[in-house]
Amino acid sequence: MKQVSLEPVVILLVEDNPDHTELITRTLNDHPIPNRIMHVTDGEAALDYLWRRAQFADPATSPQPHVVLLDLQLPRLSGLEVLQAIKANAETRHIPVVVVTTSSAESDVRAAYQQFANSYLVKPVDFQQFTQMMNDLGDYWLGWNQMQGHQQTISSS
Structure with missing residues (x-):
């Protein structure tokens, strides 16, 4: 890999299917770029996490994500409703x-x-x-993409 992260990339995974959660988590945890996956299972919990409400109030245990992986078919609030709320809010857009x-x-x-x-x-x-799609996703979002608020350096290895 050309890029080495100085700190883990924080990923908010919003997924209610346990099999998909397991596969996504396992694939990203095996990725050479360090990452920290924060997982919620419904749209309401996703917004609670992003806006630091309820059990997600502490930024030390609920850090702001660098990227959100969002399923559309979710309980409580749909993925589209969550997406709309994220992009409508100046703090998360x-x-x-x-x-x-x-x-x-x-x-x-x-x-x-x-x-x-x-x-x-x-x-x-x-x-x-x-698995290949998740590996490719990890390569792009964890390795190549430059994210605001995340330090990366280029190494020669």
Whole structure:
């Protein structure tokens, strides 16, 4: 890898499917770029985390994420509602939001980009393809992409 992180990339994973959570977490934890995954299972908890409400009030245990991985099909508040709230709030709109969902419906893709999603990925059904997509996602968002508020240095190795 060309970039070495000085501090872990904080990822807020908003995913209610335990199998998808396990695969995403395992793949990103195996990534050479250090990261810290904060996981919530519904849209309301995602906004509580981002706005430091309830059990997420302490910034030491609930650090602001550098990127949000957001499923669309969530309990309490949908992923689109969460995305809209994130991008409408001056304190959170700068955080990149990557939609990672099973829906390939054109209406969902359009709605996500209309709410300023930074990327839209459809979860492959095939385990190997899903793993490869998550590895590629990790390479881009953890390694190559420059994120506001995150220190990275270039190494020659």
